[in-house]
Amino acid sequence: MMKAFCAVTAMTIAGSTLAATAAEPSQATHRYLIERTFPPGAIDGVDAAAKKKVNENNATLNVTWEKSYANADKTKTYCVYDGPSEAAVREAAKLSGLPVDNVTEIPADIKGEPRGAVQHISAGNQRYLVKRSGAPNVMANSDRKYGVTLITSYATADKRDSFWVYEAPSFSAIESAAKASGAPFESIAEIPETVYPH
Numbered sequence: 001m002m003k004a005f006c007a008v009t010a011m012t013i014a015g016s017t018l019a020a021t022a023a024e025p026s027q028a029t030h031r032y033l034i035e036r037t038f039p040p041g042a043i044d045g046v047d048a049a050a051k052k053k054v055n056e057n058n059a060t061l062n063v064t065w066e067k068s069y070a071n072a073d074k075t076k077t078y079c080v081y082d083g084p085s086e087a088a089v090r091e092a093a094k095l096s097g098l099p100v101d102n103v104t105e106i107p108a109d110i111k112g113e114p115r116g117a118v119q120h121i122s123a124g125n126q127r128y129l130v131k132r133s134g135a136p137n138v139m140a141n142s143d144r145k146y147g148v149t150l151i152t153s154y155a156t157a158d159k160r161d162s163f164w165v166y167e168a169p170s171f172s173a174i175e176s177a178a179k180a181s182g183a184p185f186e187s188i189a190e191i192p193e194t195v196y197p198h
Contacts, residue, residue: 029062032089033154033163034079035102043074046195055197057095061088066115069129069165070193078129078163078191080106080154082115106154110138110162113152119194121167127151127194128174130164131186138164142180146173165191 058064063083070077083089086103093100113119121127125147132138140150148168155162168174171190178185 029082029084030086031066031106031154032081032083032086033104033106034077034081034089034093034100035104036077036079036093036099037101038075038077038099040073040075043070043077043195051197054096054098058092060095061092063088063092065197067197068195069127069191070195072190072192074193076189077195078189104161104163105156106163107157108155108159110153110155110159110164111150116197117152118196119151119165125167125169126171127191128166128168128171129189129191130166130174130178131189132162132164132183133186134160134184138181138183140177140181143177146177146180148173148177 054065061083063081066080066082068077068079081089081092083092086105089103090100119127143149143166146168148166151165151167153162153164166174166177168177171188174188178188
């Protein structure tokens, strides 16, 4: 448990370093979404020392952390990382004692934002991650009707799997907008917490 906590703390610090150097990665760098599951309480209280250690471990493998989205109970994170390969990203996680459930390369943006961008959510709203499989043709015409705004999105190179980050007033609003979009979705997760590398 303490190892997971330290790893998470390190992960948070690693992300800070990336945001501070928000330059675009080199051509040889790939972007990945890493899904992680933590025991309850493991992410709480992540301190600067743990973050520093994660950043140091990442740096040994030319891996950088952009940001992580966490669910409400902080047991699941979706971390955006840059690195030379999936193997390097997995090894960096291992060095820091971070769990890895799944790694998906996400080179494509459907709606991009600058790397290292900090997301600000309007008062009364939450953030949600909608995961889609297949090649969806998302029609966002009805999003505004439900008070839903697309913040950013990530996709595999073939765009057959995608992750859409939205701002919305409630889970039911995001679910209604997702259904009205005409594009099937695999899952919706509330991700109110964002852990930045700085």
